[in-house]
Amino acid sequence: GNSLRKIAVSFTSCSVIVFPPILVFLGYNSISFGYKEIRLCSNLTKEHQENPSLQSPQGLSYNQPRVVGLNGKVIAVTPWLAPIVWEGTFDSFLIDSIYQQQNITIATTVFALGKYTTFLKAFLESAEQNYFVGFRVHYYLFTDHPEQVPAVKLGEGRQLTVLKVASSNRWQEITLRRMEKLEKLIESRLVNEADYVFSLDVDTKFYGRWGAESLGRLIGVIHPGYYQTSRKRFPYERRPESQAYIPAAEGDYYYGGAVIGGFVKDVYKVAKTCREQLDIDAAKSIEAAWQEESHLNKYFLYNKPSKVLSPEYLWQDFKPNTNEVKIIRFSQVIKNYAAVRPNP
Ligand SMILES: CC(=O)N[C@H]1[C@@H](OP(=O)(O)OP(=O)(O)OC[C@H]2O[C@@H](n3ccc(=O)[nH]c3=O)[C@H](O)[C@@H]2O)O[C@H](CO)[C@H](O)[C@@H]1O
Numbered sequence: 001g002n003s004l005r006k007i008a009v010s011f012t013s014c015s016v017i018v019f020p021p022i023l024v025f026l027g028y029n030s031i032s033f034g035y036k037e038i039r040l041c042s043n044l045t046k047e048h049q050e051n052p053s054l055q056s057p058q059g060l061s062y063n064q065p066r067v068v069g070l071n072g073k074v075i076a077v078t079p080w081l082a083p084i085v086w087e088g089t090f091d092s093f094l095i096d097s098i099y100q101q102q103n104i105t106i107a108t109t110v111f112a113l114g115k116y117t118t119f120l121k122a123f124l125e126s127a128e129q130n131y132f133v134g135f136r137v138h139y140y141l142f143t144d145h146p147e148q149v150p151a152v153k154l155g156e157g158r159q160l161t162v163l164k165v166a167s168s169n170r171w172q173e174i175t176l177r178r179m180e181k182l183e184k185l186i187e188s189r190l191v192n193e194a195d196y197v198f199s200l201d202v203d204t205k206f207y208g209r210w211g212a213e214s215l216g217r218l219i220g221v222i223h224p225g226y227y228q229t230s231r232k233r234f235p236y237e238r239r240p241e242s243q244a245y246i247p248a249a250e251g252d253y254y255y256g257g258a259v260i261g262g263f264v265k266d267v268y269k270v271a272k273t274c275r276e277q278l279d280i281d282a283a284k285s286i287e288a289a290w291q292e293e294s295h296l297n298k299y300f301l302y303n304k305p306s307k308v309l310s311p312e313y314l315w316q317d318f319k320p321n322t323n324e325v326k327i328i329r330f331s332q333v334i335k336n337y338a339a340v341r342p343n344p
């Protein structure tokens with residue numbers, strides 16, 4: 001909780017009113033007094049000023065953005081002027097120091113159903129070494145086997161909550177249901193318990209720093225398998241009957257379903273919208289090519305992320321090293337699909 005910051009973004013500039021000293025709660029147990037300048041303006045809302053949703057019309061024609069330039073250098077900004085986070089574009093000490101002052105909590109949801117509980121130990125241990133070190137992190141771990149959750153020593157200010165969910169005999173159902181679980185978790189808890197939330201795949205490991213440079217209103221990650229692929233060959237859903245359908249001439253990046261992040265409120269919109277679109281498809285007995293990842297790609301195409309994580313933030317262990325990716329921060333481990341999934 002950070003009420004000061006919430007007050008600060010609730011009003012936009014025009015006329016300035018200086019309030020007498022007011023009580024402001026900071027964090028959980030400290031109280032401070034201060035003069036609060038509150039700026040009021042009738043015709044500008046918070047949405048417009050502080051939290052633009054970056055909606056983009058459907059059917060626009062524009063060039064596909066490149067991730068690596070023709071000179072081989074990485075591109076660090078999208079055509080809608082959102083940063084693409086690469087090593088060398090930020091000062092990790094500076095950016096962590098800025099966000100540490102804000103006393104934030106980063107909720108992190110992770111699902112481990114069926115045999116995927118075997119990935120938990122490496123995921124959690126490597127997260128403790130690399131992921132938002134020095135920040136308050138709250139893991140929300142969904143599993144059908146709570147007894148298989150390993151005991152991992154967590155750093156100061158970090159906690160883990162285990163939430164029991166029903167098993168499923170289809171991996172497709174497990175991955176796509178994450179949207180609904182995330183939606184409901186935000187409604188019931190995260191609105192009060194966190195400032196930011198990340199939803200992460202569990203069949204992964206952290207190998208390098210992942211810190212405050214990844215924070216923003218709405219965060220997507222560029223999938224490591226498609227960052228040099230022409231948009232018409234992205235594995236988007238191509239059947240117009242699906243709510244996840246994207247025409248061949250459209251597309252910015254192919255985003256990985258393994259990382260979704262941002263302000264609790266903005267991630268809520270993603271999760272709720274994707275869950276609704278998945279429900280419409282299910283009622284028509286249609287399942288998108290890559291389940292919720294397809295719906296996520298549709299969402300991000302027309303609701304642009306405010307910051308995009310480069311493939312440094314989602315790699316695959318089997319991929320050879322490349323010139324552009326200097327640091328691998330988070331990577332899919334190699335898995336034996338037949339051994340870990342409940343169905344082919
Ligand atoms: C790198 C990447 O972007 N991966 C995406 C990709 O394939 P993946 O092959 O990465 O999908 P996956 O098998 O890892 O499933 C996604 C996640 O669902 C959970 N899970 C899945 C199966 C199971 O039996 N138990 C279980 O707990 C687990 O948290 C896992 O990390 O496409 C999926 C949808 O098809 C998801 O969008 C994944 O995020």
Ligand SMILES: [Mn+2]
Nearest residue numbers: 201203258332
């Ligand atoms: Mn995965």
